[in-house]
Structure formats: structure tokens, C-alpha cells
Amino acid sequence: MTDTVFKDFVGKFCESAEELQKKLEQAAMNPFLFQKIMDNLSKTVREDESVKFAVFFTCFSAYTKEPLNTFIRGPPSTGKSYGCVQTCQCFPEKDILNIGSGSPKFLIRQQGVLVDSSGEPFIMERPDRPRKSEYREAEDYREAVRSFKTEMKQYNDKVAETHTLIDLSGKTLVFLESPSLELFNMLRPILSHDKEEMNFPYVDKDSKGRIRTINVTVRGWPASIFLKAEDQYIEELATRSFTISPVESKNKYGAGNEVTNEFASFPWKKDEIEHYRKEVQTFIDYLKREIKDKQYILPFALNEAYPHDLPRDMRDFSHLLQLIQCVTLLHAKQRVILVHDEKEFIVSSFKDVEFAFCKFREIFETTRTGLSQHILSFYHKIVKEMPIDTESITVEGKRKPWRTGELVNKYNVIFSPRRSRRTILRYLELLEEIGYVSSGEDADDKRSSIWTALVQETKENCALNDFDQTLKDLKPKLEPSLKKWLEQLGHTNAQFYTEKINTEPQWLSWNQVEEILLCQETNQCHDLVKLETRLKTDLTVKASVVEGKTQDAQSSGEVE
DSSP: OOOTTTTTOSGGGOSSHHHHHHHHHHHHTOTTHHHHHHHHHTTTSOSOHHHHHHHHHHHHHTTSSSOOEEEEOOSTTSSHHHHHHHHHTTSOGGGEEEEOSOOTHHHHHHHOEEEOTTSSBOOOOOOOOOOGGGOSSHHHHHHHHHHHHHHHHHHHHHHHTOEEEEEOTTOEEEESSOOOHHHHHHHHHHHTTSOSEEEEEEEEEOTTSOEEEEEEEEESOOEEEESOOOSHHHHHHHTTSEEEOOOOOHHHHHHHHHHHHHHHHOTHHHHHHHHHHHHHHHHHHHHHHHHTTOEEEOOSOOTTTSOOSSTHHHHHHHHHHHHHHHHHHHTGGGSOEEEETTEEEEEOOHHHHHHHHHHHHHTHHHHHHOOOHHHHHHIIIIITSOOBOTTOSSSTTOBOOEEHHHHHHHHHHHSSSOOOHHHHHHHHHHHHHTTSEEEEEOSSOTTSEEEEEOOSSSHHHHHHHHHHHHHHTHHHHHHHHHHHHHHHHTTTTOEEEEOOTTSOOEEEOHHHHHHHHHHOOOSOOTHHHHHHHHHHHHHHHHHHHHHHHHHHHHHHHHHO
């Protein structure tokens, strides 16, 4: 059955526009709005919570001033395209542009609008050449020809001032394949947020096959999602993006088969899901109009709570703030509004920050390294735990490097499906590029290499552990900064209110504002329970590993 948050508020079920507006406003006030949408997506996309979350808010970010870019990485047939396409169905079709590996011609023809020098659509019609048979007198025909030439000159002058405008504001570009180099070079300044408008000439052919040059202007910053990004020229953009990976597990594959079987047994369930997503599209269309040109404000100081060990952390911190903004704007109708100097700002609550932090933690390492999760899992579960050198008599418990063949065998024992030696070598080369491992020549086999893990308890892993601890203690860390923010606003003419359905705004006292911003419910972050469990588990595992290493070392000593 269709979820009740959106049930029956699509226009055809409403008696009037007023009734539709009322139902949309009620949906916007539901604090579990996002979770309801995710629950519905779970009817077709199982397990891949990070993919659904990241794709949803990447698409939603297209309606903000700083849209997000996301790379989905993983082996073939792991659900990169499926999870993305299903999630994109929650957004109006006109806002999602699915792009293959074609040339810029696709965007020019599908999205380009011919505009005049003032930016207005060019609607002037080309003059028709007069026909001699339509005139009895030769002089009348010659006069008509002279008028035609004058009009044609005016028309050509106007056409010379036109250009093709491609406005990508509010759009999400979904690259199903790696874009061509020509298309990527055209969009790179836009996707990198270097320039909000780019002009360039494009050589094309007209309907008669004649070469012509078109002046093209690309305007606006779209959100973007890359499903395949194997070309080197795209990698530069990855440092300005989130990187996520689909889940690879037997549970997911089994759940996927269950969905397929269910639709085969009950085909009408597809119609129910499609109906629901049409309703979500209607809601998103309503909400994007409501938040258009609205300003947003963050009342917490997060900079001290976020890792700042690497240059890349500055960009990723900006991405986290963009994510918090998206979470806040999705619940804009439930948020406190700050009125300052006759301008209104939507204020993030602590729950918005906590929820964004929780979800960002899931993609923190993939984003920071730019690698897919299955390669990082290979590192953490195998490469990092180098074997003990049983032949060492000088250092007890000394670790020795891996040989390539050993890593291939170990991978195929622990992971499924099995991978070739060439594939494992490619994984190791990628890990070496980010400084997780170093390679050397195998003294016993010159044709092979040895591999040493460089990152064990150093900056990368410490950053992950620090992030976990920060998330656990987030509220006491951020509460003083909120008080300081309110104190600074107290010397201004700032006022606060919240919106209510069918009533006047409710103006708030300063004490009420602090209480609401710290306690306001939104998406309950269930991952916090998992986090606390993981922290305890990590400590237990580390203790077990240390104990195991000690026992191994002792056993080695006894053997010797």
C-alpha cells in the first residue's frame, strides 16, 4: 500500500488546487519525510542505503546555490546504475538529464534554446521569398523582391546576434557512461564551479549538410552523478566530489532476487510504487519553488569537529556543509526562520547536523581517497594485516611484505567473486597512488613485486576513529558554539519564528530558539546505535588482534 505521507495528494485526487496545496504543506511538515521516501525506495533498492542517500541529496542539491557532484564506483553488476536510476525517479523528469558518452550535440539539441542579444527566446520568423507566379505585374514582383531582401538582411543581422543558451540551473546530469572528452571539456568549468557561465563556439552542420558555427552559452551549476569514470581526464573532478560504492554482499543479492520475484508474482505492485514516486515528484516540485532564493544559515561551528590533516579536507568540509544545507532545506517548513535586516534565513537544527554527519561517515573514506569500497575493504581486511616474519630472530613479531601471489590467493579465499592477478595488481596500484601501500622488487622473483602496508594506525585511520568519536560527542561539542552565535545575534535586531499550517507564524523567544535548535526532531539517525556498537567492537577486535599477534609471536619463538 502507498505510504500515507503522500497518499492522495497528487492533483488528480484533489478537488481543487487549494486542497492540493494544503496536502503538500502537510507533507512538508512531517519530520519523517525523508525516511518515508527511503522506505519506499527500499521496495526496489535493497541494502544500498549510502547510494540512495547520496544520490537523493545530490539531486536535491541542484536546487541550491552549491550543487554537489557524486561518483559511484564499484565492480560491474553491483547495482551502480540501478540504485541511482531508481532514486532519481523521486525527482521531476525535466530536472534529470541522463547522458551517455555522446558529443556536446546532445545537450545543444535537447537543452539548447536560441535566444537574442537580450537573452529572450528568438521567435522572429525567416521571411519567405516571393513567388513570381503570385504577381500579375512585373514591377510589383520586383518591389516584393526588394522588400524581401531588406527583410532578409534584417533577419540575418538579428540571427548573427543570437546564441544557443543551455541553462543547467536546477538540473542533475547523470552520466551513464564516461562523457566524451569534448563534452567534458565543455562542462568542466561548470561542474567545478569555476564559472557560472561559459561561452564557446561549436562547429555543426545544418539540415543541408553545410558547416556552420554556433555560439553556445552554458549557464548555471548543475548537480552531477558519474556512474562510470574510468578516463583519466575525469579524475580531476573526483577531488571535488563525493565517492560512494554499492554494497557487495550475499544478503543484497538475495534481497534483489526477492524483489524481482515479488514483482513477477504481484505485477501491480510496480504500479503502486510508480504512483507513489509520481507523488514524491509533485512534492519535490512544490518544495523547490518554496525554497527558491531562500537563504540558509548554520548556527554551529563545525570546523573544529572535522578532521583537518590533509589539503583535501578543506574541500570535503565544504561538501559536508552543503549536505547539511540540503538536509535542512528538505525540512525547510519545519525549521526556525531567522529574520535579520529584513532578510529571512532558514536555520539548521542540531538534528540536521547530526544526521548529515552520520551519513557522511559512511562515505568518508571512499570520498577522501576517491576509491571504491571493495578496494578499501581489500586493504583493511587483508593488505594491512601483513604476515609475521617467522624467520626473523632480531625483532619479535616482525611483519614481512606480501608477495603478489599471496595477496591474490588471500583475496580469492575471503572475497567473492574471485579476481584475477591482473585485477589485484590494479587494486594495489591504486592503493599505492593514495599512499596506502608501497611496492618493491621481490628478491626471490624478479618478475614479481612485494607490497608493504604504509597506513595502519596513522593519519587516515586516526581520522576515521576521530570522526567516529566526534560524532558520538557531537552535541556537547557544538552546544557552546550555538550559545555564542545566539549571544552575538542578541546585539542585533534579529527575530525568530516557525511556520504553522493555516495559522500565523509563531514568534519565538531566545530561550525557545536554543531549545528548538538543539532538540528539534528530524531524521532520527539510527546509525548512532551502530556507531556506538562499532566503537566497542573495534576496541574488542583491536584487543583480540594484539593478543593474537602476541600468541603468534610466542608460537614462532617456540618453533624456533
